[in-house]
Amino acid sequence: MLTCKQFLQELNDFLDESTDPGLRSEIERHVNECPNCWVVCDTTRRTLKVFKGMEAQAVPADVQQRLVSAVQKKIAARQGKRPAAPIGQ
Amino acid sequence: MSSSISTLPFDETALVTQAKAGDAVAFSDLVSHYERRVFRMAKQITQNEEDAEDVLQETFLKAYSHLDDFQGNSKFYTWLVRIAVNEALMKLRKRRSDKTVPLDEPIETGEDTVAREIAVWEDDPEQLYSRDELSEILNEAVQSLKPAYRTVFILRDIEELSIEETAQALNLSISAVKSRLLRARLQLREKLTRQFRRKGDDAFAYL
Numbered sequence: 001m002l003t004c005k006q007f008l009q010e011l012n013d014f015l016d017e018s019t020d021p022g023l024r025s026e027i028e029r030h031v032n033e034c035p036n037c038w039v040v041c042d043t044t045r046r047t048l049k050v051f052k053g054m055e056a057q058a059v060p061a062d063v064q065q066r067l068v069s070a071v072q073k074k075i076a077a078r079q080g081k082r083p084a085a086p087i088g089q
Numbered sequence: 090m091s092s093s094i095s096t097l098p099f100d101e102t103a104l105v106t107q108a109k110a111g112d113a114v115a116f117s118d119l120v121s122h123y124e125r126r127v128f129r130m131a132k133q134i135t136q137n138e139e140d141a142e143d144v145l146q147e148t149f150l151k152a153y154s155h156l157d158d159f160q161g162n163s164k165f166y167t168w169l170v171r172i173a174v175n176e177a178l179m180k181l182r183k184r185r186s187d188k189t190v191p192l193d194e195p196i197e198t199g200e201d202t203v204a205r206e207i208a209v210w211e212d213d214p215e216q217l218y219s220r221d222e223l224s225e226i227l228n229e230a231v232q233s234l235k236p237a238y239r240t241v242f243i244l245r246d247i248e249e250l251s252i253e254e255t256a257q258a259l260n261l262s263i264s265a266v267k268s269r270l271l272r273a274r275l276q277l278r279e280k281l282t283r284q285f286r287r288k289g290d291d292a293f294a295y296l
Contacts, residue, residue, distance in 0.1 A: 012271045016252075036207050040278070043210055046285075047278045050215055051246055054227055056125035063142050064124065070146045071120055074153055075113045 002030040007037050015045055105165050109156050116156075120149050123166060126248065127173050133231055133243050134177035137184070144180060148173040163254065170248055171258045174240070181236060206282040214285035230280040234273055241266055242273035 002010070007030050013019045014027050031038050059067070099122055107115035124145065131144035151172050152159075159168050215223055231239055231247075244255040245266070256266045 008275070009271075012267055012274065015274075039207050039209055040275075043208075043282055043285075044274055044278045046210060046214075047274065047281050048246055050223075050281070051227060051277075052249070053215070054224065054247070056129040057224070059124050059128045059145070063128070063145065066142070067120070067124060067146055067149065068117075071117065071149055071153065074150050075116065078153070079111070079113070 001033075002026055004030075004034060004037055007031070007034070008040070011041065011044060014041070015048065101165050102161070105156075105159065105161070108153075109159075116153060119165070123169060124149075126166075127169065130170065130173055130243055130248060131177050133228070133247070134174065134236075134240055135180045135184075136232060137180070140177075140180040140184070144173060144176045147176045151176075167250060167254050167258075170244065170250060174244065174258050178240070185236075206279045206286075208282055208286040210282065210285040211287050214281075226281075226284055230277050233280065234276060238269050238273040238276065241269040242277070245270055246274070 007027060010019060010023065010027055014024065019027065031041050058064075099118075101119070101122075104115045104119050108119060127148050128141060128145045131141035131148075132138065135141050135144060148169065152169055155172075159165065211217060218226065231242065234242065240259060241255060241261075244250045244258055245252065250258065252263060252266055252270075255261075255270075256263050259266070261269075
């Protein structure tokens with residue numbers, strides 16, 4: 001039987017599903033028998049899920065415009081041309 | 090840049106090939122596709138809007154200048170993240186050089202890896218908040234981590250690089266990445282538990 005401390009040390013690999021099968025079943029047994037570790041495992045998994053579900057918000061329009069200008073200038077310089085009409089037009 | 094966004098399904102490999110051949114529209118499509126994520130990552134690491142904008146621009150300008158160096162051994166986005174994280178860390182070091190913890194601080198021993206907040210969560214805590222509120226909660230939680238932990242968490246769990254890619258991008262050993270990631274995940278779990286715990290539960294019900 002794993003101790004709670006050993007369980008915590010293995011938690012990362014367990015959540016990333018990179019634990020080898022023998023250890024995995026030991027961890028599962030511990031989680032099923034230890035209410036505290038069950039809660040830690042469940043809430044850590046849900047922590048990762050909520051972060052993975054976070055969408056990146058749009059870049060503010062002024063920031064995006066300056067990015068586009070900088071990129072166009074760079075491309076024009078590389079192609080030996082002066083900045084001209086916006087790309088794609 | 091909206092005028093240049095292709096209506097075709099996004100095909101990173103094809104766009105990179107075209108961009109390398111000098112197709113400016115293909116490169117612009119890559120910028121449009123990844124600008125949000127690069128900007129978010131830059132903001133999360135630098136914690137500063139102005140620095141994040143510099144990082145955003147520098148990342149794509151460097152990527153364009155060094156396109157020929159990209160050999161396709163990794164995903165283009167992973168390569169882009171490596172450029173962005175280097176730029177962001179340079180900004181962070183510059184701002185923080187004399188006042189806070191360096192990024193290469195020695196990692197702590199396992200003794201601090203404990204779980205203090207033990208409480209079940211509401212069934213769907215995400216549904217209890219608006220998108221903006223949730224985003225603020227998550228950002229605040231990430232910002233509260235030490236830079237050394239925060240950076241690893243952002244790369245591994247938000248940008249979804251592998252452990253190996255994260256180690257490579259940050260020039261850390263695999264074991265250092267794993268150790269920092271565990272601390273970051275457990276600290277975030279604690280913070281979110283304070284927010285998302287099921288109301289009415291006895292805090293010590295499981296002790």
